[in-house]
Amino acid sequence: MATDGPILTASRTGTRRDALVALRDRLASALDETRSGRDLAALARRYVDTLADLAEIDGETPSPDTPLAQLRRERTARGAMVNDERSISDLTTRARYAARRRL
Structure with missing residues (x-):
């Protein structure tokens, strides 16, 4: 019979923390291999x-300089820029559609 792994x-x-530590160590090993x-x-x-x-x-807060x-x-800034571009594009499309309906 096989023995249980860590x-x-x-x-x-x-605890949940113990399981996460074991998982972290296993993932680190797998990453190396x-x-x-x-x-x-x-x-x-x-x-x-x-x-x-x-x-x-552990109650740690990530350092803002990491x-x-x-x-x-x-990534957040790029996402905001993409959303702004989509909004502008969407508004432009709506304006064109509204202009055609008035003609």
Whole structure:
């Protein structure tokens, strides 16, 4: 019979934090071992999510000067710009449609 791994053991006997720590360690190991770009991207996303969950449990607040925080700010800004461009495009389309209806 196979023995339980660290994630299963932590899930059965520990707290949520213990399970997340075990998952974090397993994901880190898998990230080091993988050679597939597709797998690397998926593992990295789960790893970052797990780190965020652990930080939330520990009551940590991310520093505004971390590379991750900077990336989030840039993405948020780009998203706002895209939404503004869509709004302008949408308004332009509506104005053209309204102008045609008046003719």
